[in-house]
Amino acid sequence: MEWRGNTCRVKWWSGEYHDDGRKRFESKGGFTDEDEAFQHGQDRLYDIRHGTHVKNRDGATLMTEWLDSWLDGLDHAHLTEVNYRSIVETHIRPYFDKRKAAVGDIDVMAYRAFRKHVQSVLKKTTATKVMTILGMILDDAVPRLIKVSPVERTRRRGKFTRKQKERKRDMLVGDVEQLARNARTLLGEPGYAFIWTMAVTGMRPAELYGLTREYCYPTWPGSDLRADPDEVDRYDEDMQRYGKGEGLMPAIRIERQVQYKDKKLTFMPPKYESYRTLVIPPFLAEMLEQMLAGHDSEWVFPALNGNSLGAMNFSYVWWRPIADGAEERKAKQSRWDRPALPAVPSFAGRRMYLLRHGAKAWLDEDGHPRFAVESRMGHEVPGVEGTYSSVTVAMEGAIMKTMQERWERLQEKLGRTES
Structure with a gap:
């Protein structure tokens, strides 16, 4: 001293x-x-x-400098990283840069002041995301830049309050047919097949947008690009199990999705790297084969100009009139005549992703094994079940059978109604 x-x-x-x-x-x-x-x-x-x-010079590191280091160390999926960077640059960096705050200066009171700020200018869901990212940033600063994180964790105390979940309606096969017919009016046969493929396979939208002929029935698996040399065994097994021909099961292979990167539509691994094979029932196999024979685009479900549907805001431009219905349009009002589209009440005002949810509900209704269902949806099954279970030929055959039966019941019903 x-x-x-x-x-x-x-x-x-x-x-x-x-x-x-x-x-x-x-x-x-x-x-x-x-x-x-x-x-x-x-x-x-x-x-x-x-x-x-915490060394004095480390604690004096400006928050903006730490944000640069933190962002440089990110190793996440493309869209996740884009989201994190957007939140940091839009909400977190400007606030702390304006105050020239050092990481060591951010104590509980400074943390609360920032939380009060974002809650006053942002919607609740957005503010929650911002605080989550800031929490990650401050947690990662321990112990080099700060001794303890000032993040206040929410601890469950007192009366339990159930989280409000999205209310869903049963996905009726007739409603899917109406959605498909509306999509056909707007996009032609690819639109009709797009809706049924999502409802039957549960594929994510970006996986559908990025599906190319190489990974779709009837050419797959013979047309597989075989990009991974370590997957030789899988390629050989696929040739023995899937395809067009006696004893083979028609299927779609999920190897990629499309996302925008550097303002360009780019192939990316599927979400959570959920590579998987999806068997399809005979009616969908026939539908896809006929539809692909009717156009020459590389994309299985092309837009009207032949490009990927991922190159446009599909959820707004196409899905909203498909689900909500639309009035008749004449050529003077748009580029072509368009008849009126009836609304589908169970999907009106709701997001397209519920088709994927409905696909899982159908599998559950039909009593398929949990591991087969979760694997088809691209989910990782934890624990012993995930380690020991596998999707067998019999399981895939059963899925094809129940989906085909749903289609045939629909055709019987439509035949009686339309006749």
Whole structure:
């Protein structure tokens, strides 16, 4: 300790050396009591011995500098990283840059002030996302830049409150048919097949947008691009199990999806790297084969200009009139005549992703094994069940059978109604 005027400063060895071999010291001043200063130094030595000490120069790191380091270290799926970067650059960096805040300055009170700020200017869901990302950033600053994270965790106390879930309606096969007919009016036969493929397979929208002929019946698996040399066994097994011909099951292979990267539509691995094979019933196999013979686009479900449906805001441009219905349009009002589209009440105002949810509900209704269902949806099954189970030929055959039966019951019903 040393006195300077009316205050005392304490110095302690940081445990490091300068390049010339001298010990590197740190210090803190402003004490008016020598015993208090001494105890502060002892506490720092304790932290150093136990690996929890934050060096003065590290604690003084500006938040904007730490954000750069944190973003450089991200290793997530493309869209997740894009989302994180957007939140940091739009909401977190401007706030702390304006205040020239160091990471060590962000205590509980500073954390609460930021939370109050974002809650006052953002919607609840967006504010929650921002606070989640900030929590990750501050947690990762421990222990080099801050000793403990100031993030306040929500602890469940008192009366249990159930989270509100999205209310869903049963997906009726007749409603899917009407959605498909509306899509046919707007997009032709690819639109009709698009709806039925999503309802039967449960594929994610970006997987449908990115599906090309190489991975679709009737050419797959013979047309598989075989991009992974470590997958030789899988390729050989696929040739024995799937395809067009006696004893083979028609199927679609999920190897990629499309997302925008650097303003360009780009092939990406499927979400959670959920590579999988989806058997399809005979009616869908025939539908896809006929539809693909009717156009020459590389995309299985092309837009009107032949490009991928992922190149447009499909959920707004096409899905909304498909589900909500639309009035008749004449050529003077648009590029072509369009008859009126009837609304599908069970999907009106709702998101297209519910077709995927409905696909799982159909599988559950038909009593298929949980592992086969979750694998088809692209979900990882945890625990012993995920380790020991596998999707057998019999399981896939049963899925094809029940989906085909749904279609045939629909055709019987439509035949009686339309006749």
